[in-house]
Amino acid sequence: ETGVTQSPTHLIKTRGQQVTLRCSSQSGHNTVSWYQQALGQGPQFIFQYYREEENGRGNFPPRFSGLQFPNYSSELNVNALELDDSALYLCASSSGLARKQVEQFFGPGTRLTVL
Amino acid sequence: GEDVEQSLFLSVREGDSSVINCTYTDSSSTYLYWYKQEPGAGLQLLTYIFSNMDMKQDQRLTVLLNKKDKHLSLRIADTQTGDSAIYFCAESPNNAGNMLTFGGGTRLMVKP
Numbered sequence: 012e013t014g015v016t017q018s019p020t021h022l023i024k025t026r027g028q029q030v031t032l033r034c035s036s037q038s039g040h041n042t043v044s045w046y047q048q049a050l051g052q053g054p055q056f057i058f059q060y061y062r063e064e065e066n067g068r069g070n071f072p073p074r075f076s077g078l079q080f081p082n083y084s085s086e087l088n089v090n091a092l093e094l095d096d097s098a099l100y101l102c103a104s105s106s107g108l109a110r111k112q113v114e115q116f117f118g119p120g121t122r123l124t125v126l
Numbered sequence: 127g128e129d130v131e132q133s134l135f136l137s138v139r140e141g142d143s144s145v146i147n148c149t150y151t152d153s154s155s156t157y158l159y160w161y162k163q164e165p166g167a168g169l170q171l172l173t174y175i176f177s178n179m180d181m182k183q184d185q186r187l188t189v190l191l192n193k194k195d196k197h198l199s200l201r202i203a204d205t206q207t208g209d210s211a212i213y214f215c216a217e218s219p220n221n222a223g224n225m226l227t228f229g230g231g232t233r234l235m236v237k238p
Contacts (some may be wrong), residue, residue, distance in 0.1 A: 053231050101168055
């Protein structure tokens with residue numbers, strides 16, 4: 012059983028650019044959540060995808076968008092990057108809502124630096 | 127809205143017990159979690175407790191939940207240097223699936 016993987020590990024962008032981060036969920040998991048963790052803070056929920064549909068969103072602007080694919084992998088896209096978008100972006104997978112699966116397993120994260 | 131608070135820092139000696147505390151405000155919280163984060167790494171799920179439980183024990187870890195006071199604690203018995211990390215408390219609201227609200231984290235330092 013493979014765990015949650017994320018790519019790339021590190022990324023450097025400049026203000027105004029766009030970025031795509033990728034996540035492969037743990038085998039058997041159909042729900043993916045994305046979190047932003049600024050330096051020295053706890054993770055903040057961005058949004059969640061369940062069976063390719065967005066299933067809840069945190070307090071993030073529309074320039075943060077996502078996708079989930081039929082194999083349940085996911086992308087996080089951020090447009091018009093701002094300096095404050097510099098953070099560790101974490102992806103978490105779980106087995107879905109119907110069984111009230113409570114365990115979310117996190118990937119190692121993508122460290123995004125915006126200059 | 128939901129709010130989860132933790133103290134910033136805890137220092138203990140190797141072999142002692144560590145107790146990390148957390149308070150939350152959302153009375154509809156269904157599950158409460160403890161995650162561990164080592165430097166440069168993602169989050170590792172340590173344990174969680176359902177809101178109708180008072181205590182859960184898992185090897186060296188004991189979770190206590192006081193639902194009346196909205197207080198959660200994590201006790202680590204026989205703390206080792208490998209336990210040095212940041213510990214996050216998180217809660218999952220009853221009506222929001224698996225969406226987690228995290229505290230700011232407690233940095234645990236274990237001295238040899």
